[in-house]
Amino acid sequence: xxxxxxxxxxxxxxxxxxxxxxxxxxxxxxxxxxxxxxxxxxxxxxxxxxxxxxxxxxxxxxxxxxxxxxxxxxxxxxxxxxxxxxxxxxxxxxxxxxxxxxxxxxxxxxxxxxxxxxxxxxxxxxxxxxxxxxxxxxxxxxxxxxxxxxxxxxxxxxxxxxxxxxxxxxxxxxxxxxxxxxxxxxxxxxxxxxxxxxxxxxxxxxxxxxxxxxxxxxxxxxxxxxxxxxxxxxxxxxxxxxxxxxxxxxxxxxxxxxxxxxxxxxxxxxxxxxxxxxxxxxxxxxxxxxxxxxxxxxxxxxxxxxxxxxxxxxxxxxxxxxxxxxxxxxxxxxxxxxxxxxxxxxxxxxxxxxxxxxxxxxxxxxxxxxxxxxxxxxxxxxxxxxxxxxxxxxxxxxxxxxxxxxxxxxxxxxxxxxxxxxxxxxxxxxxxxxxxxxxxxxxxxxxxxxxxxxxxxxxxxxx
Numbered sequence: 001x002x003x004x005x006x007x008x009x010x011x012x013x014x015x016x017x018x019x020x021x022x023x024x025x026x027x028x029x030x031x032x033x034x035x036x037x038x039x040x041x042x043x044x045x046x047x048x049x050x051x052x053x054x055x056x057x058x059x060x061x062x063x064x065x066x067x068x069x070x071x072x073x074x075x076x077x078x079x080x081x082x083x084x085x086x087x088x089x090x091x092x093x094x095x096x097x098x099x100x101x102x103x104x105x106x107x108x109x110x111x112x113x114x115x116x117x118x119x120x121x122x123x124x125x126x127x128x129x130x131x132x133x134x135x136x137x138x139x140x141x142x143x144x145x146x147x148x149x150x151x152x153x154x155x156x157x158x159x160x161x162x163x164x165x166x167x168x169x170x171x172x173x174x175x176x177x178x179x180x181x182x183x184x185x186x187x188x189x190x191x192x193x194x195x196x197x198x199x200x201x202x203x204x205x206x207x208x209x210x211x212x213x214x215x216x217x218x219x220x221x222x223x224x225x226x227x228x229x230x231x232x233x234x235x236x237x238x239x240x241x242x243x244x245x246x247x248x249x250x251x252x253x254x255x256x257x258x259x260x261x262x263x264x265x266x267x268x269x270x271x272x273x274x275x276x277x278x279x280x281x282x283x284x285x286x287x288x289x290x291x292x293x294x295x296x297x298x299x300x301x302x303x304x305x306x307x308x309x310x311x312x313x314x315x316x317x318x319x320x321x322x323x324x325x326x327x328x329x330x331x332x333x334x335x336x337x338x339x340x341x342x343x344x345x346x347x348x349x350x351x352x353x354x355x356x357x358x359x360x361x362x363x364x365x366x367x368x369x370x371x372x373x374x375x376x377x378x379x380x381x382x383x384x385x386x387x388x389x390x391x392x393x394x395x396x397x398x399x400x401x402x403x404x405x406x407x408x409x410x411x412x413x414x415x416x417x418x419x420x421x422x423x424x425x426x427x428x429x430x431x432x433x434x435x436x437x438x439x440x441x442x443x444x445x446x447x448x449x450x451x452x453x454x455x456x457x458x459x460x461x462x463x
Contacts, residue, residue, distance in 0.1 A: 016067075020067055020070070020071075023071055024071065024074055027071065027074050027075050027078065028074075028078070031075060031078040031079060032078045032083070032085075032097075033085070033097065033099075033102075035083075036078070036083035036085050036086060036097070037083070037085045037086060037087065037097055037443060038086075039086075039087050039088065039447075039448065039451070041083070041086070042083075042418075042419030042420070043082065043083055043086045043088050043089050043416075043419050043420065043421055043422050044080075044081070044082045044083065044416060044419050044422065045079060045080050045419060046416050046417045046419060047080060052080060055076065055080065056073075056076060056077070056080065057073075082422065084096075084097075085097030085441070085443075086421075087441055087443050087444055087445075087448045088420065088421035088422070088448060088451065088452070089421070089422050089441070090421065090422065090423045090424070090437055090438050090439070090452070091422040091423055091424045091438070092424065092438065093248070093275075093276055093302075093305045093306075093438055093440070094304050094305050094308075094310075094311060094440070095308070095438065095440050095441040096308035096440065096441040096442050096443060097308075097310075097443075098308045098309065098310065098368050098442065100364075100367045100368040100370070100371040100372070101308065101309045101310045101364040101365070101367065101368040102310060102364070103364075103367060104310075104363040104364030104365070104366065104367040104368065105310050105363075105364050107363060108359070108360045108361075108363050108364065111360075113360065114350075114356075114357045114358055114359070115128065115148070115349070115350070115358040115359065115360050115361075115362075116336060116348065116349065116350025116351075116356065116357070116358055117336060117337070117347075117348040117350055118343060118344075118347035118348055119341070119343070119348075121360065124360045124362060124363065125347050125348075125349060126347075127362050127363065127366050128147075128148060128349070128360075128362040129349075130366070131315075131362045131365055131366050131369075132145075132146040132147070132148075132315060132317065132362075134369075135278075135301060135315055135317055136317050138281040138282065139281065139293055139294055139296070139299055139317055140293065140294025141294065141317075141319050143319075143321050144317065144318050144319045144320060144321060145317075145318040145320055145321065145323070145324070145325055145352075146315055146316055146317040146318055146325075147315075147316055147325060147349065147352050147353055148313070148314060148315055148316075148358075148361040148362055149300075149314045149315070149316050149353070150312060150314070150355070150358075150359075151302075151312055151314050152191070152193065152273070152275030152300050152302045152314050153191070153193035153196065153197070154314070155273075155275070155300035155301075155302075155314050155315070155316040156191065156193045156194060156197055156242065156271070156273055156275075156300050157193065157196075157197035157200060157201065158298075158316050158325075158353075158354075159240075159242070159269075159271040159297075159298040159300065159316065160184065160194075160197050160198070160201055160203075160240060160242075160271070161201055161328060161329075162269075162298065162318070162320075162324055162325065162328055163184075163239055163240040163269035163271065163297070163298075164179075164182065164201070164203075164239060164240075165324070165327070165328040166269065166324060166328075167237075167239045167269070169327075172328065175202075176202050180236075180237045181207070181235060181236045181237065182203055182207050182236060182237050182238075182239050183207055183209050183228075183231035183236040183237065183238045183239070184198065184203070184207060184208055184209065184238070184239060184240040184241070184242065185208075185209045185211055185224055185227055185228065185231075185238065185240070185241045185242070185268075186208065186209075186210065186211065186219075186241070186242040186243075186244070187210070187211045187212070187213045187217075187218075187219035187220075187243070187244060187247075187254065188210045188211070188212065188213050189213045189217045189218075189219075189244060189247040189248075189249065189250060189252060190242060190244050190247070190273065191244065191247075191248055191273055191275070193273075194208060194242055194273075195208050207236070209227045209228075209230075209231055210227075211223050211224045211227050213252070216250065216252050217247050217249070217250035217251075217252030218252045218253065218254050218255060219243060219244070219254040219255065219259060221255060221258040221259055221261070221262055224241065224259065224262050225262055228262070228266055228268075238266060238268055239268060239269060240268060240269040240270075240271060241259060241262065241263050241268050241269070241270055241271065242271045242272075242273055243256055243259045243270070243271070243272050243273070243296075244272070244273045244274075244277075245272055245273070245274035245276070245277035245278060245280075245289070245290050245293065246274060246275070246276030246277025246278075246280070246306075247276075248276070249426060249428055249436055250428070251276070251277075253277055253289040253290065254272075255292070256272060256290060256291060256292030256293050256295070256296070257291055257292030257295070258292075259292070260292050260295035260296070263295075264295075269297045269298070270295065270296045270297050270298075271296060271297060271298045271299070271300070272290075272293055272296045272298070272299045272300070273300050274290065274293065274299055274300060274301050275300050275301065275302040275305060275314065276302065276305050276306060277289065277290065277306070278290075278299065278300075278301030278302070278303075278306075279301070279303060279305070279306035279307045279377075279381055280306070280381055281293070282307075282374060282377050282378045282381050283378050283381040283382055283385070284378065285382055285385075286381065286382070286385055296319065297318070297319055297320070298316065298317065298318050298319070299316070299317040300314070300315070300316055300317075301314070301315045301317060302314045302315075303315070303365050305440065306381065306384065306440050307365070307368075307377060307380065307381075308368075308380070308440065308441070308442050309364050309365045309368055310364050312361060313361050313362075313364060313365050314361070325352035325353075326351050326352050329351065329352055329353055329354055330351035330352070331351065332351065333351070333356075336348070336350060336351075336356075337350065337351050380442050383442070383444075384439050384440055384444075387439045387444055387445075387446065387449060388437075388439045390446055390449055391437060391439065391449050391452075391453075394449060394450070394453055395453065398453065398457075407433075407460060408425040408432075408433035408434060408435060409425065409433065410460070411435075411456060411459050411460050412424075412425055414459045415455065415459055418459075420455055420459075421451075421452060421455060423435045423436070423437065423452075424436045424438070435456075437452075
């Protein structure tokens with residue numbers, strides 16, 4: 001009878017709970033880690049949606065299932081999922097599976113606490129501040145503020161909200177009634193979260209003024225000046241410029257010093273979306289790509305991307321030391337943020353954010369950094385650049401290696417259904433669809449790059 005006992009009956013039976021979790025962890029190690037990071041295994045086991053629904057038996061029932069069936073379901077979930085830690089997964093700006101970061105994620109999930117007060121998250125409140133302090137130092141600030149956010153898009157939206165509040169503090173109480181028509185500026189290569197943020201915050205997408213970029217995807221500061229003058233002439237009030245360090249498609253780094261000069265002349269909040277490129281600050285060889293970032297008012301940085309800290313790990317960093325985050329977002333909920341606590345209530349950081357409950361995102365980065373050290377993480381960044389250069393040189397050697405509009409979607413379908421690798425593609429301006437290569441996985445070697453090029457040739461040999 002024990003074999004058919006539903007999972008709900010395990011509560012109160014510590015031995016059964018431990019046995020179940022050991023088996024689940026065994027499946028995770030076998031399927032997600034060992035196989036999921038092996039070049040000899042598939043990146044994915046592709047199934048069409050209707051077939052996958054049947055294989056997973058997704059419908060929820062009134063009766064619980066046996067331990068054995070639950071373990072089968074755990075294995076199936078991993079088996080049919082995309083293995084983003086696989087060395088042939090190039091599809092997104094996140095990839096890889098750092099074991100120390102994963103250990104941090106496991107601990108975080110197990111402790112299941114919320115990062116809003118010191119009383120329920122004492123370790124993580126102190127840890128978050130130390131990690132944020134380190135990130136701010138890499139930006140070039142010896143003081144400031146910050147918070148981990150649920151993704152880079154939210155970090156960018158926070159920066160927009162903070163810039164608006166600093167310029168027009170009455171908007172917190174009076175809302176849009178307190179505001180003149182506003183204008184913010186970003187390049188045509190920016191992340192789409194800027195437009196989404198403008199819509200979400202009630203500014204409207206028309207408030208986003210698009211600045212031209214050069215052929216490499218970098219913002220043109222002279223056009224930024226032109227757009228600011230045009231906005232003012234039309235009766236709008238400029239308040240923010242959002243530059244990008246590592247654009248989503250071309251990986252371009254905007255000229256931050258020149259943009260900072262423009263912001264300084266016009267008294268505008270200077271935000272840098274460094275969600276992808278921020279980690280380059282760890283590299284003494286390549287950090288010049290972000291020269292001028294220390295002049296920013298705010299920076300968005302996603303260590304879950306180029307550093308491989310695991311989803312999600314997104315920091316918003318501020319140069320501000322006036323407690324702007326809390327003044328802008330705080331509501332002083334009396335059931336959480338009592339001012340007569342027995343410890344320093346400045347440690348209750350939850351009122352800095354729009355959320356109430358907030359997951360712990362600092363531990364995975366902290367533990368990975370402790371294990372690798374700054375030097376180890378620097379080597380990881382330098383290796384990504386080296387492999388990118390290798391890829392470029394290898395492409396140059398292959399005569400006629402060119403992809404046109406009709407080919408990229410066909411090759412993507414073939415590689416996914418075969419499970420051999422996964423690369424994203426998109427058009428760009430007048431360019432046809434092309435594959436966007438993301439070289440970030442720390443376990444990548446030159447053989448993986450060679451495989452990628454040869455596999456593209458194999459998959460398209462009949463086209």
